[in-house]
Structure formats: C-alpha cells, structure tokens
Amino acid sequence: MLSPRLAAIRAPILVIWLAAALLAAIDFLRDVEPAHVRLALFIATVVVEVLALVTAMAGRRALPHDDPTRGASTAICLGLALRVAAELRLGLMYLSAVPAVILKRPALADAFFYGGRYFYIAADLALLLGVVRTLGGLRRSGIGIRPRPRDLLVLLFVIPLPIAVYALQVDVDLSSGDTGIITFRLLAAGVGAVVGGYCIALAGAALQLGGTWAWIWGAAGVAGIARALAFVAAAAAESALPRAGSILLEQGLLWTFACAWLLATALHWQHVRRT
Numbered sequence: 001m002l003s004p005r006l007a008a009i010r011a012p013i014l015v016i017w018l019a020a021a022l023l024a025a026i027d028f029l030r031d032v033e034p035a036h037v038r039l040a041l042f043i044a045t046v047v048v049e050v051l052a053l054v055t056a057m058a059g060r061r062a063l064p065h066d067d068p069t070r071g072a073s074t075a076i077c078l079g080l081a082l083r084v085a086a087e088l089r090l091g092l093m094y095l096s097a098v099p100a101v102i103l104k105r106p107a108l109a110d111a112f113f114y115g116g117r118y119f120y121i122a123a124d125l126a127l128l129l130g131v132v133r134t135l136g137g138l139r140r141s142g143i144g145i146r147p148r149p150r151d152l153l154v155l156l157f158v159i160p161l162p163i164a165v166y167a168l169q170v171d172v173d174l175s176s177g178d179t180g181i182i183t184f185r186l187l188a189a190g191v192g193a194v195v196g197g198y199c200i201a202l203a204g205a206a207l208q209l210g211g212t213w214a215w216i217w218g219a220a221g222v223a224g225i226a227r228a229l230a231f232v233a234a235a236a237a238e239s240a241l242p243r244a245g246s247i248l249l250e251q252g253l254l255w256t257f258a259c260a261w262l263l264a265t266a267l268h269w270q271h272v273r274r275t
Helices: 004-029 034-062 070-094 106-115 118-140 151-158 160-169 181-206 213-236 243-274
Strands: none
Touching: 004 034, 004 243, 034 070, 034 243, 070 118, 070 243, 118 181, 118 213, 151 160, 151 181, 151 213, 160 181, 160 213, 181 213, 213 243
C-alpha cells in the first residue's frame, strides 16, 4: 500500500495522463488535422519529460552521498537528459525549424537527421543501467529483492515486440533514402522491451516486501513497454494500419512513457525524502 502522501502524487499524474489522451482522441475523432493533434501531444510529452528529469535530479540530491543507489540515480538522470535532448531535436524537425547552418552542410545534416535519433537508444541504455544498478544498490543496503522465476515470465510478452517491428517492416519501401530506419527501430524496440520487462519483473519481486518500490518499478516497466510498443505502432503506420491513426497511437504511447517516468521519479523523490 502507498502512504497517503505518495498516493496523492499518483492521482494527479494519472488524471493528467488520461485527460491528455482523451483530448487527443476527441480531436482526432472531430477530424482535426492529425499532424496538429500529434504536435500538441508531443509538446505535452516533452514538458512532462522535462518535469521527470527535474524530479529525478531532485531525488538524486536527496540521497546521502554514501547511499548505494546514488549511482543508479545518476544513470537514470543521464537517461532522461539524453531523452530530452533527443526530443528537442525531433521538435525542431516537426516545426521545420532546423538551423540553416545544419541544413547547408550535408555531413551535419546527416548527423542531425540520421545520427541524432540514436540519442534515444543511448537514453534507454542509461535507464536500463540505472535500473540494474538500483537493484544492486538495494541488495547492498540489505533489502532482499530478488526476481522469482514467475516474475520473469513477463519477458515472454516483451520478446515478440522487436520481432513484430521487423515483420511489419519487411516490405517497407526505403526509396526515401533512410535505409537505417529499420535497424534503428529494431534496436530501440529491443532495448525498450528489455527495460520494460526488467522493471516489471522487479516490480513483481518488490511486491513481496510491499511499499513504494513496487510502484516505482512498475511505473518504469509501463514506461519501457509503452516505448517499445510505440515502435510497433510506427512500423504499422507503413504497412498494417492507416497512417494517421497509427502515428497518433505512437505519440499516445510516448505520452504514456513520459507520464510513467514522471510517476516513477516523483514517487522515488518523495520516498527518499521521507526515509
């Protein structure tokens, strides 16, 4: 069970998540231009991701310098910071505001458009490192959390996600010249699935003890799986689903990712402040 103070954090974040998702769905059903709906939800997503980063940094500062989970918090802050940097790049592309100095230089343009997206994978790897180091730190502090075999069954759900991305993109036309998009999506979906599966497995293990850690890991697990599913939606936009609906589904899943990480970091911040 969450304490009343921690439950008071969870409720408004869930309300914000649901309200934005419903507004986006209503606008889509009212035939508002899908690109405009996606842009509005994207801006809201970036704002929430910045809040998650600020909250994660506050939680890290609240930890004693000798806390065994401090290094893990540093990795999570790094992951969220890389994520925000990647989103700012994408925002420039959505707004057609890429600086001319980049567009006029082919090498810089290629690095920006094709190389910059790998910030997302670097961010996911940093988050995965943070989660793994958190488990090690909690064990060193005497909290006996260990995933059980049944907790690891969640991996059976996340393993097919990269396979689904590949299957949906086998026949995609790459005449646009972006030959690396399939590789990027496969890598990103795979890393996101591992992060989500690992977090949810640890959330199941933490339920043995009760308390806040199960909620923290559960929220991080939802974020990771939503991130991986977003790549499935993006792949489906080019093969299996109407493009307008699938790109909004993709952004909705990324909105879920952002809100879930905000919930995880907010719960962690309040938890370490009170212990």
